[in-house]
Amino acid sequence: MTDKALAVGDTDVFIPVSINEETCIGCNLCVMVCQPDVFVPSIDPGGVPVVLYPSECWYVGDCVDVCPVPDCIALHVMDKNKVIWKRKESGEEFQLS
Ligand code: SF4
Ligand code: SF4
Numbered sequence: 001m002t003d004k005a006l007a008v009g010d011t012d013v014f015i016p017v018s019i020n021e022e023t024c025i026g027c028n029l030c031v032m033v034c035q036p037d038v039f040v041p042s043i044d045p046g047g048v049p050v051v052l053y054p055s056e057c058w059y060v061g062d063c064v065d066v067c068p069v070p071d072c073i074a075l076h077v078m079d080k081n082k083v084i085w086k087r088k089e090s091g092e093e094f095q096l097s
Contacts, residue, residue: 007040009051014078016057017064023072024048030063030073039063 009015017038019030026046031039036056039049059077067073082095 006043007050007052009054013055014076015051015054016059016076017051017054018074018076019048019051020069020072020074021048023069025069027068029066029068033062033066035062 017030026042026044026048028041028049031041031049036053036058038051038053038057040052041047041049059075059081061075064073064075079095084093084095086093
């Protein structure tokens, strides 16, 4: 089938993880550790995994923890899923990035 068509990630939804294509070594540890199977391996050996099912992400960060390359993969949390903090003195509300 791969000679006729390729699966590509949906870009119309929020993308929970991003991979630095310059530093990724294609070890696929993130693919293996991800329980809901957000990623699929690249068709190219040693290639960068594809985020194929972004809406399945659990936002726990196992993929980030397992990656052997510092700062290669990043987890992005939707603003609506972040805790809203309120400073006691000023009343200012903020969210952590
Ligand atoms: S945060 Fe968890 S569910 Fe989301 S892509 Fe990483 S390992 Fe998969
Ligand atoms: S674990 Fe890190 S280096 Fe390995 S494939 Fe995933 S993003 Fe790339």
